[in-house]
Amino acid sequence: MHKLKQYSIDFFNLIFPDLCNACGQQLYHGEQQICTACLYDLPYTDFHVYAENAVAKLFYGRIRCQWAMAMLYFRKGTKAQRLVHQLKYRSQPDLGFRLGALLGEKLAVQPGEKPDLIIPVPLHPKKERSRGYNQSRMIADGISSVLHIPVGSTQLNRLRATGTQTKRNRYDRYQNMQSVFSLAGTAELRGKHVLLVDDVITTGATLEACGQVLLEGGVAKLSIAALAFAE
Ligand SMILES: [Zn+2]
Incomplete structure (x- = not known):
């Protein structure tokens, strides 16, 4: 040089x-x-080695999952919270990839069945434009780099922004999430085991809505992985 x-x-x-x-x-x-x-x-959950973990239990009776996990506990003032903040609000797409690769290393050693396709929770296009990237897509790419499973990003679309969910009760949140997501095409998904990826799981309403759309679209099996879980 x-x-x-x-x-x-x-x-x-x-x-x-x-x-x-x-x-x-x-x-x-x-x-x-x-x-x-x-x-x-980092506050690791080790949920990848426990099938009956808190994230899996969150979806009991709501959506049929092969397995579900989150890598970190999301608590106020922790490094996990700082990392998520950097990822979402500080223009750090590479951090999403790095965290996704870490998550992929956990998934590589978990006993559950490996998925065929990874699908990130989509952002509303307006939000993705203002942020410059979809953080869940970056996480999905990181996972893909370790597990060598392809990422599909065009099949699932977000039709509207949903705003904050924290002040709503569970039924209102469920209502609010209906018709938020839609599938562009189902050919690639039919009969597949799809891994749905998000940044932080709070109520699970977003993942539940996405999962429902995917299962209705012909996905055979669904699993869920997130960076962090807010208890
Ligand atoms: Zn450090």
Whole structure:
């Protein structure tokens, strides 16, 4: 590399060093997005090794799942919350990919049946334009890079934005989610085991609505994976 160019890069890194998205410390050579100390320190759920975990139970009686899990506990003030915030509001699509790859490593060693296709929960196109990317798509791409399962992103569409769900009761949330999602085509999905991917599971209403549309569209089996679970 040209000396001046190398100098410029070093100088750039001095002013804008790559920082850990969880603790803000400078990253060392070989670390990507998250430092080694934080990787060990994240609030992992280990749900991938427990079939009857809290996320799976959340969907009991609501939607038929092969398995369901989330990688981290999402609690206020934790590194998991900071990572999700960086991913959603700080223009960090690469962080989504990195977290997705971490999630993929968990899924690679879980005993459950492997899916045929990964589908991220879609954003409303307006929201995706303003954010610049769909964070769930980035997570799905990260998972795909480890599991070598293709990602489909055009089949499932979000027809309207739903706004905040937190002040609604369960029935209202369910009503609010009806007719939010639709399928563009079903040929690729028919008879498949689909892994539905989201960033954070709170009430499960979004995933339930997406899952219903997919199952009605001919998907044979459904599984769910998310970065984090807000208890
Ligand atoms: Zn860190």
